[in-house]
Amino acid sequence: MRIVGRGRIVLWEGASLWAFDVPPAPDGQASTRLHAHHAIQITLSAGGRFCIRTGDGRMDGPVVVIAPDVPHAFEPEGKVALLFVEPESRAGQALMQGMAGALVAKLDARLGHAPTKLADLWIDAQSDDGVVEALGRSLVQEAVGEVLPASTLDxxxxxxxxxxxxxxxxxxxxxxxxxxxxxxxxxxxxxxxxxxxxxxxxxxxxxxxxxxxxxxxxxxxxxxxxxxxxxxxxxxxxxxxxxxxxxxxxxxxxx
CATH class of the missing domain: 1.10.10.60 (Homeodomain-like)
Structure with missing residues (x-):
């Protein structure tokens, strides 16, 4: 999959926000290869659409969370965003607790308003990284949906x-x-x-x-x-x- 267009990547301690615009694939649906990484991935529509494929099937947006190290493929079109959260962070630990052992789950109820917020990333492409980081942090907090617990790490x-x-x-x-x-x-x-x-x-x-x-x-x-x-x-x-x-x-x- 070739990611192009007006996008942003902003990282902060324990998380990052990746936003990009994927044009329609000339030969069908754009897709990544099957892959896995250590971060919790929250995939959000920002006006576009996407599908997450795993060995257990597929799940469409607008908001899908994937547990760490779960092999998956990502099929996006249009404006989409990815929130990567380190599972060792307090927010990551809270997200994992909320998933209750699920490998892939929907978060529409908590982040259904995200497309409106994320649209600003393309409207004001020159916005300061601090503004983008603040948006990412607020989305992580809303995904957690509660006061962050104390760390349970040794x-x-x-x-x-x-x-x-x-x-x-x-x-x-x-x-x-x-x-x-x-x-x-x-x-x-x-x-x-x-x-x-x-x-x-x-x-x-x-x-x-x-x-x-x-x-x-x-x-x-x-x-x-x-x-x-x-x-x-x-x-x-x-x-x-x-x-x-x-x-x-x-x-x-x-x-």
Whole structure:
């Protein structure tokens, strides 16, 4: 799928908002490849339409939420937006609790008004990133639908995640992370996977991917962004992005 048009990507701690306009496909319905990523994905119509396909069937908009690491394909047309929420964040934990084990669910009742709010992203394409971030934060809060609960993450893992935030692009190793958590490497690996839902190295790769996306959305070239985020080269970043999002990384430069 080729993402083009007047779009935005804005990231903040624990979440991001991606908005884009997908023209009708000349040979039928545009679709990503089947893919999976670590974030909770809230897909919203912004005047366009979309369908989410999983191994269990399909679900149409206007608002659909997908649990982390669920293989899915995305079939959009027109103006659509994606809210990605880190499952370890307080909002992410609340969303997961609300899904009650479902892999895919509708959120129309809570975010049915979203198309009107999101339309402003195309009406005022030059709006400040802070305005777009505020919109994204408000949509996440409305999706949660309640006061955010206290974090349920193990404090040792929470401390490690905070420590990682400023070191994502560095050569962070398992031994260093385990030391921050005051655990042996084997115990840390087991606890991290149980709390976060991913092995440590896979999570680190996801965070590096998001850092590269942030750099590209700010105007950095794909090659430089990949290097700054700690990837071996742009090819490694491109392969990782394609596997997790189902579209070419070069599409980011068209938004």
């Amino acid at each position: 404090l040792r893992i929470a401390r490690t995640l905070d420590w990682l935030t400023s070191r994502i692009s560095e050569g962070v190793g398992l031994a260093e992370a385990a030391a921050i958590a005051c655990l042996s490497e084997s115990r840390f690996s087991h606890l991290f996977a149980a709390e976060v839902g991913l092995p440590f190295r896979t999570y680190l790769l996801w965070r590096r991917l998001m850092l590269a996306v942030e750099r590209i959305s700010a105007g950095t070239s794909l090659t430089v962004a990949a290097h700054e985020a700690g990837f071996a080269d742009s090819a490694h970043f491109s392969r990782t992005f394609h596997r997790m999002f189902g579209i070419p990384a070069a599409s980011l430069q068209l938004i």
